[in-house]
Amino acid sequence: MRKRNSAVALGVMLGAWALSPAAAMAHGIVGDRFFPPTLATDDPFAVDELALPEITYVKNDGPSSHEVDAGFEFDKEIFPHFALGISDTYISQKGASGNPSSYGWANLDLTAKYQLWQNDEHEAIVSIGLEADIGKTGGRDTSDTFSTITPNLYLGKGFGDLPDSLSGFQPLAITSVIGEDFPTSAQGSNALEWGFAVEYSLPYLQQHVRDIGLPSPWRDMIPLVEFAMTTNENRQGRGQTTGTVNPGVLWVTDYYELGVEANIPVNEASGSHVGVNMQLWIFIDDLFPKVFGHPLFGGQP
Numbered sequence: 001m002r003k004r005n006s007a008v009a010l011g012v013m014l015g016a017w018a019l020s021p022a023a024a025m026a027h028g029i030v031g032d033r034f035f036p037p038t039l040a041t042d043d044p045f046a047v048d049e050l051a052l053p054e055i056t057y058v059k060n061d062g063p064s065s066h067e068v069d070a071g072f073e074f075d076k077e078i079f080p081h082f083a084l085g086i087s088d089t090y091i092s093q094k095g096a097s098g099n100p101s102s103y104g105w106a107n108l109d110l111t112a113k114y115q116l117w118q119n120d121e122h123e124a125i126v127s128i129g130l131e132a133d134i135g136k137t138g139g140r141d142t143s144d145t146f147s148t149i150t151p152n153l154y155l156g157k158g159f160g161d162l163p164d165s166l167s168g169f170q171p172l173a174i175t176s177v178i179g180e181d182f183p184t185s186a187q188g189s190n191a192l193e194w195g196f197a198v199e200y201s202l203p204y205l206q207q208h209v210r211d212i213g214l215p216s217p218w219r220d221m222i223p224l225v226e227f228a229m230t231t232n233e234n235r236q237g238r239g240q241t242t243g244t245v246n247p248g249v250l251w252v253t254d255y256y257e258l259g260v261e262a263n264i265p266v267n268e269a270s271g272s273h274v275g276v277n278m279q280l281w282i283f284i285d286d287l288f289p290k291v292f293g294h295p296l297f298g299g300q301p
Contacts, residue, residue: 027285027293031120032208033158034201035175037281039259040226040246041195042177044127044154046083046113048292049075050282054089058263058275065096071106077295081115091142104139107147113154123158123173135184146185150193153178160208171205174198189235195228195243203252222250226261242270246277257281 028035028045037043037051051073059066071089078084087109093102113129128151135147158173176196183189201222206214229243248261263275285293 027283030118030125030156030158031123032160033123033173033204034252035125035156035158035173036199036222036250036252036257036259037279038175038197038199038224038226038250039248039261039277039279040228040244040263041175041197042129042152042154043175044115044125044156044177046077046081046115046127046129047075048077048083048285049073049085050284051087051279052282054277054279056263056275056277058271059273060093060096061272065099066094068092075111075113076292079298080295082295083113085111085113087111088138091139093142102139102141104142106138107143108134108137110134113152122161123156125154125156127154128152129154131179144188146183146187148184148188149182150179152193158204160204167209170209171201172199173201173204186235189237190233192231192233193229194231195226197224197226199224199250217251220252222252224248224250224261229266237269240269242267244270244275248277255283255287257283 027047027049028037028043035043035045037049039054054069054071054073056069057066069089069091071087073085073087075083075085089106091102091104091106095101110132111129113127115125115127117126118124131150131152133144133148133150135143135145137143154175154177156173156175160170162170174196177194179193181188181191181193199222202214202219203222205212206219224247226246226248227243228246229241231241232238243266244263245266246261246263248259250257250259257280259277259279259281261277263277265271265274284291
């Protein structure tokens with residue numbers, strides 16, 4: 001009975017979205033700048049988003065040892081500039097010869113994000129958020145038994161406001177996120193989560209700086225480098241920073257974005273092999289504008 005009631009409630013919600021008019025709110029845009037969803041660090045937008053699939057591959061130490069992660073993320077704007085999200089990852093760890101393999105879901109991840117400020121002229125945005133990694137919601141061998149709460153600050157800045165004498169730098173943009181981990185158990189460490197992405201938008205170059213005649217698909221690509229870091233503050237690994245540098249490229253169309261990056265460990269504690277990450281972002285707000293792309297409550301009539 002509970003499952004049936006949940007299905008009815010979900011159907012009513014979807015119906016309400018489908019019948020409601022779309023508001024004129026574009027996905028990830030500030031002024032003339034489109035900020036694409038990124039792979040290793042979160043973007044500052046409280047909008048409707050769907051990433052499916054998210055796939056990561058990395059070789060572990062030992063012969064035939066590797067890990068493949070496959071996940072998803074879905075975010076829905078509930079009130080104007082406020083969105084809730086859910087994500088999870090299925091982990092497949094193949095052990096080296098003679099060692100057991102591990103398979104299962106990671107802990108469920110819930111997020112809330114609110115856009116505080118936006119300046120179209122200077123292509124700038126500031127948001128805050130809260131992330132909760134819910135303990136005991138994943139597999140026995142692939143998740144933590146405790147929860148971790150992380151308040152986050154998100155920033156985004158495009159450089160289209162630079163003078164024309166620096167027009168070659170106008171396609172540049174930076175997004176960043178910084179957060180503090182608060183585990184609910186002494187098994188976990190307090191940690192500073194910080195990262196940023198440096199992007200060079202070829203679509204912005206073509207459309208808002210000068211048309212240099214790039215053919216398709218190159219004119220729709222955004223080369224970028226991301227830095228995703230964690231600094232432990234206490235307990236095991238106190239003071240140690242681990243993370244990856246992730247160079248890659250995004251290919252953006254009207255309805256989806258495909259991103260591929262290398263995952264390069266920054267030190268020995270972060271790993272000893274280069275991995276690869278791939279994500280497909282589906283622009284559900286553009287594909288289904290009557291259903292997505294506007295708040296569930298408090299949108300334009």
